[in-house]
Amino acid sequence: MNTGVVVSVGGDAQLLFxxxxxxxxxxxxxxxxxxxxxxxxxxENGDCGALLMCYSMxxxxxxxxxxxxxxxxxxxxxxxxxxxxxxxPPVDADAFIYGIEGAEALIDxxxxxxxxxx
Numbered sequence: 001m002n003t004g005v006v007v008s009v010g011g012d013a014q015l016l017f018x019x020x021x022x023x024x025x026x027x028x029x030x031x032x033x034x035x036x037x038x039x040x041x042x043x044e045n046g047d048c049g050a051l052l053m054c055y056s057m058x059x060x061x062x063x064x065x066x067x068x069x070x071x072x073x074x075x076x077x078x079x080x081x082x083x084x085x086x087x088x089p090p091v092d093a094d095a096f097i098y099g100i101e102g103a104e105a106l107i108d109x110x111x112x113x114x115x116x117x118x
Contacts, residue, residue, distance in 0.1 A: 055083070
């Protein structure tokens, strides 16, 4: 099981590319996809560090991702990226970050959750 991998899932290819580049520069191994089934195959392969899930995706897709990740990666964390302020994390996420908070905030939240899982 590769607990060091961040699986990034979202519908905007340009944002996925930018997030992947930023996270790789910070030292993370990243797998990015816009496809739920591809992400689920990553989890089945043991890529279970963190799921970075964009909340612009349809509700059903987010639910499938979260359920699959929880079933296959019980020690991993789900981090939701949202564009709208929320009082608390979405029910299927361990944490959330606003997209406008920037790269450092994203890196910090992933690192803090990885430390908790270690």
